[in-house]
Amino acid sequence: MSALGDFVDLDRYPIDALESRRGERLLAECRTGLTAIGAANLPGFLAPAAAARLAQEAIRLEPLAYRKNKTRNAYFTPDDPALPEDDPRRRFFPIALAQAAGDVIPPESGIARLYASDALTELVRRALDLPRLYRRADIFQNLNLIFLADGGVQPWHYDQNQFSVTLLLQAAEQGGDFEFVPNLRAPDDERFAEVGRLFRGEHPGIIRPPRAAGTLTLFRGEHSMHRVTTVRGGTPRITAIFAYDEEPGLWTPEEENVTIYGPRVREVMAARRAAGG
Ligand SMILES: O=C(O)CCC(=O)C(=O)O
Ligand SMILES: [Fe+2]
Secondary structure, three states, X not given: OOOHHHHEOOOOOOOOOOOOHHHHHHHHHHHHHHHHHOEEEEOOOEXXXXXXXXXXXXXXXXXXXXXXXXXXXXXXXXXXXXXXXXXXXXXXXXXXXXXXXXXXXXXXXXXXHHHOOHHHHHHHHHHOOOOOOEEOOOOOOOEEEEEEOOOOEEEEEOOOOOOEEEEEEEOOOEOOOEEEEOOOOEOOEOOHHHHHXXXXXXXXXXXXXXXXXXXXXXXXXXXXXXXXXXXXXXXXXXXXXXXXXXXXXXXXXXHHHHHHHOOHHHHHHHHHHHOOO
């Protein structure tokens, strides 16, 4: 038996049998959500005890995560004093979280085995109607764990990737809600006035999908601005993020990974080069 049945509620989400009628129904449900709001939310994707087990495992890796405590705008750009003061690009929000890169997550861990499963990759590929899909080659970016402790927050932003797959391993006692506005920007129009409305708390289009621990979410985050609200209480919110690409072998530039995962990325890369990797 593969690791799959240990983790995934296969009765509810038959990702090992996508060709079956129930598998087709699951794919149709995912595609409906992705078309309508750019998100497919699968509550109870993990079998009941599995979320707690994977959360415990993640907590043991937390000391290896890179801590971020700074401010950031929604576009990952530096401040531009040439812009008007009320331009959304000049709005910097606190970010407070710890992020574990893929290379510190042992391949034999449950979460790494789940990410490595071809059935899960195939669910994502077919839900998104892509001809090919590969788990990301970049050893830092491929599989991440994100920890938001008391006061932790991930402010409004667009993703650099067209889509991402997140799995909530542990929910916060309070806050830690995932919120997004579908297609707030278009490929050719940033719609800064709409973004301004959102930042003033006046946007009517915010969606907050129910996400108890064990929920898998496929999300097109490139044009849908999103955030995780401030966590309150002693239980950290823990998310696993699975990255995929339509091409094999893709790596993020080293300095970008240094920003995301810390200066240790340089040492790891230097050691790989020295080893001829
Ligand atoms: O943790 C989440 O639910 C979303 C995280 C996110 O948006 C990101 O890491 O880009
Ligand atoms: Fe994001």
